[in-house]
Amino acid sequence: MTTPNVTFVNLPTISVDGILGGSNVYPAVSMPLGIMYLSSAIKESAGVKFVDLIDYNIETLNRGKHGSIENFIFNVANDSVERSPDILAVSFMFSFSVEFFGRMMPILREMWPDTTVVVGGMHATNDVYGLLARPDVDWVARGEAELGFAQFIRQMAEGVPADVRGFFDKTAITDHRTGVLDRCLMVEDLDRLPFPDWDLLDMDAYVNSPYSRKRNFGAAREARMASIMTSRGCPFHCTFCSSHTVHGREMRYRSQENVLEEIRILNKRWGVNLFVPEDDMFTIKKERIVGLLDAIDGLNIENMEMQFPNALSVNTLDKDVIEALRRAGMSVLTLAIESGSDYVQKHIIKKRCSLDRARDLVAYAVNHDIYVRCYFILGFPGETIENMKETVAFARDLGADWCEFMVAMPLIGSEMFQEFSDMGVLSNDDRSWTGTYRDRSFDTPEISADDLEKLAYRANLDVNFINNVKMRSGHYKKALVEFEDVLVRHTFHIIALYCKALCHKHMGDSDAAVEAMDRIHHLIETDDRSRKMFDEYGDLISWDLARATDDQPSPVPSIRPEESGVALASSPT
Known part of the structure; x- marks a missing residue:
């Protein structure tokens, strides 16, 4: 054999x-x-x-x-x-x-x-x-x-x-075309599973990747990251999710000691000090999770951090859990709110996230020096443009440090996929519905794919850049960290450069502000990506920095330079 x-x-x-x-x-x-x-x-x-x-x-x-x-x-x-x-x-x-x-x-x-x-x-x-x-x-x-x-x-x-x-x-x-296809038998006792095969990967590439799921806002830039999973399953019925088709809706948990041993190994072998749980729902059982987090804190790993790109639910979080997360090294809190419309929450996506609770949790975390990221999705089946604008307005006023705006993508196996299919907007012949969370290739009666993508991206620029919460509150050094992180990943991002210039101007560094504006002009002339951003969103830039900063806590969108006669060759002084 x-x-x-x-x-x-x-x-x-x-x-x-x-x-x-x-x-x-x-x-x-x-x-x-x-x-x-x-x-x-x-x-x-x-x-x-x-x-x-x-x-x-x-x-x-x-x-x-x-x-x-x-x-x-x-x-x-x-x-x-x-x-x-x-x-x-x-x-x-x-x-x-x-x-x-x-x-x-x-x-x-x-x-x-x-x-x-x-x-x-x-x-x-x-x-x-x-x-x-x-x-x-x-x-x-x-x-x-x-x-x-x-x-x-x-x-x-x-x-x-x-x-x-x-x-x-x-x-x-x-x-079996007309029958129900069985799923594989699931492991009921997750402790029976051996630890993940780390030796299969290029571990150094993963723990040090600049594009990992860790976020540097408020976290150590030299952190070495690894993913872990402490449970499987999720009891909620969000229409856009298909994870339950693999892991089921019934929760299964690893024991506390099993999780701790994995963390010890990762820290000892690869120096990992930033752990990212990839659970579908990390905080479903308060007593278990507080005990686990306190045990993780008790490991006394140097410069220990935890981040949660997913796995946290507004409806299962409270101040006690946030404090336990903070003790275990959480410096970045990520909340998947998805919609700022009560109607959409209750009647379209079935998430039923309490928006008042979300506001309270964000305020509590921010007041305790935790960096808060929130996720929102636009373009659900039956969601009107007004509903989407409600979400953008909610995000703008939420007070979170950063908000991600994505377009609703129909994952096959989700209720939302079936809803889009029933609307007749999906084609299984050419799989035209397969896109990313940033783009979509099909129109709906409410909005075209192109308009949806632009709405989501403009929401990003509006909330995170032009109306950045740190700039509005006068914390320009902290805002600079965010914009510089964006520019590491997206060197063409002229809106990030513009906001960087505003921060420098407010901080009294006119030379640095002019340098950033010069860089914008150069990129518009030499980089097609920057030019495209300028063509579509240049209305957000005020080319007179003095007017954009004097006696104002945040910048005010102005007109395009070609409309005002401002030349692109050099920055205004």
Whole structure:
């Protein structure tokens, strides 16, 4: 009996255009915990000795050097794999990866024509028939697959036909189309799982990545980051989420000691001091979470921090939990509020987030020197433009340090996906609904895709830049930190430069202000991205800095320079 070798594939989190350097969106570099848990499970339970990883997501940090997407796909795969894989296991998490997946699979199949291709993940769980219709996909796994994949490999090694709950081959297209497809058996006791296979990754690239899920606002810039997961499941019924199709709605928890041991190992082996829980719902059980956080605090890790890009709910947070989070090193609080409209909360997205509670939590956190980021989504099915403007106004007045505005993307398997489908705006033939949280390729009766994208981006510029809460309150040095962080990631960002100039002007450094304005003029002339931003949002810039700052706590949008006769060659003085 020969145990097959396995190669995992981690898909990128940005578009094909972005991989080639033609997009302003940068990759979200987050440890692929699903792949890492699977790798550990099959090594332990199926005796797999050789496991490789084609990590397209981390390789997008070197994007643009390959010349074409085909070269990128081939080169990264060829450089990553030491032996021809018996099983190619693709983690297909999100619908925005559809285009890349479609261009990747024929290339990998040509490289390794005899490999068995298994696709799993959140998107795969909800697109079984669509994936199996492809000639280059052999199997699809539904749900959590640590138990099922190990069983699948054992059967393959024994040479017997695979018969595993939650695993489907092409017979599913004809035999089960009208039935309910089972999911893989879930691990009820999460402590039974081995720790994630960290050795599968380039750990240094992940813990040090400038594009990781850590945020530097209020946090140590030299922090070394790692993702962890302390629970699985979420009992809520938000219409835009499909996570329940993989992890279920019933909560399962790791023990306190199991979590602590993982943290100790990460700190000892890689010097990790910033931990990012990737739970669907971290704060669902107050007594457990306060006890866990206090135990983490008791580890006394030097410069310990925790950040939560997700996993925190307004409806499960209170001051006691925030204080426990703060004791454990949380310096950045992220709240997914999603909508500033009570109507949308109750009747459209079913999140039922209390907006009054959100205001109180934000105020409490800010008053206790915690940096607060809030997430909002625009463009839900049936959401009017007025509803969206309510959200922008709510965010502007909320007092949070930073707000993210995204467009509603229909994740397959979510209730929202079905709602959009019932509206007749999605096409399964060309998968025109697959976009990112920054863009959308289909119109709705309420708003066109183009207008929605511009509304969301203008909301970002309005709330986070022009009406930045720190500039409004006179904390210009802190505002500068934010704008400089943006410019590290987006060097073309002329609005960030403009706000940087305003901060310098308010702080009495006229030379630095003029230098920033000069940089804006240069970028408009030399960088197409800056020029595009100027063409679409230049109305937010006042080219007379004296008028924009004198006796005003925040800048006032003015007119475009071409409308006022201001030349682009040099900054006004």
